[in-house]
Amino acid sequence: MASIRDVAKKANVAACTVSRVLNGTAYVAPETKLKIEQAMKELNYIPNELARGMFRQRAGIIAMLVPNIRHPFFSSLADYMEKELYEIGYKLMLCSTDDDLEREQEYMNMLKSNIVDGVIMGVNSLDDSEYESFQKPLVMLDYQVNQQIPVVASNHGLGGRLAAKELIASGCKSVIHICGESKKKVLSFECHEELERVLKEHGIACKKVSVRWNDFDFEGYLNMAKTILHESPEIDGMMSADMPCTAFLKAAVQLGKRIPEDFCAVSYDGTYVVNMNLIDITTVRQPIKEIAKQAIAVLETLLAGKTPKKNRYELKVSLVKGDTTI
Incomplete structure (x- = not known):
């Protein structure tokens, strides 16, 4: 060479x-x-890009940590991140932690070196002090550490209300929603809190099931859906991320339920998954491309040594009507 x-x-x-x-x-x-x-x-x-980066005190690399790259939301977000970063002269280093605390800690220790210029953090398993003491430009996704570290998120409260109103309008009486493990500062849980609040205000039964990011693939979700719907035949509506939503719809059909007459579903995220079935899924769509753009814009501000105008950047979600609600 x-x-x-x-x-x-x-x-x-x-x-x-x-x-x-x-x-x-x-x-x-x-x-x-x-x-x-x-x-x-x-x-x-x-x-030698690394040597040139060290000379310029700039590696030209941004790291992004996600809980599971197989999750359609994070794979879609990573795709947009890579394209947006490339346009401004950066490469993306993608780190998938499998929602494992030790793996996240190992990545954080690695990133404290001079390998990357900044980090976009889509995981939150560690103690807040780990993020607060991180010495590189850091943008959080969906997790509010403090008032100093900026966070980019969708308006999940609005998302929960949109989903609830759609299920109410479809005549649902008993609704189940699937979410990750609840953590106080995870902003995406506002969706589930608002869904429950609105449904209960209208006298609708509501049950929450919490799962870890890495607990299930599609077959795992399908088996879970079959068990739940078999044991609780009164359930006539559900909300979850795109992949488990498709599993519940498949399980409902296998149990002889008609969609949407007997069983309604609203997915949350609005990735490519919602249009991969025989029918389109009604979904609360997160603006994934705009999330990527906003996170990178905030990170650019930090890289320039400036303070972002806001601590929390919130982007609007929208309901996209499909064939799984009435």
Whole structure:
């Protein structure tokens, strides 16, 4: 593999001149620059991005931690993050913790080194002090650590109200909703709190089932759905993230229920999953692309050494009517 010295020798210039061209740190005559670029091309020279980043005190890498990359929301969000970061000259380092505290701690320890310029945090298993003591630009997703670390989230309270009103309008009398394990500062739980509040105000029975991110794949959700619907045949409505929602719909059909006459469903997230079935699922859609854009914009502010205008950035969700509600 060619080195910077090989390039300098072929272009008949000093190695420091090649370095100036690579790093853009000083003026180099156009004809000299052209010679160096031609030498790099002929030698198939690939610059050491990490070394260049250290020279500039910028790695050009942003890390994103997620609980499970198989989850449709996080895979979709990571895709948008990668594209948006690439447009502003950064690469994405994606870290999937499998919702495991020890794995998250290991990633955090690694990221405290000079490997990355900043972090977008989509997990929250550690003690808040770990995030508060993190010395790099940090943006949280859906988790309010304190008033200093910025957080980007959807308006989950609105999402819960939209889902509840749709299930009420569909005539549901007994509703189940599936969510992650409850944590006080996780903003996405506002959706489930508002769903319960509105349904109970209207005299509708409501049951919550909590699961870990890494407890189930689709088959696991399907088996859970079959068990719940078999044991509680009165359930005629449900809300959950996209994947478990599709599992409940499949289980309901297998048990002879008609959709939406006997069983209604509203999914939450609105990823590609909601349009992969024979019928489209009514969904509360999170603005995933806008979440990515907002998180990166806030991170850019931090990278520039500035303070974001707000501590909490909240984006509006919307209800997209499908065939699983009346």
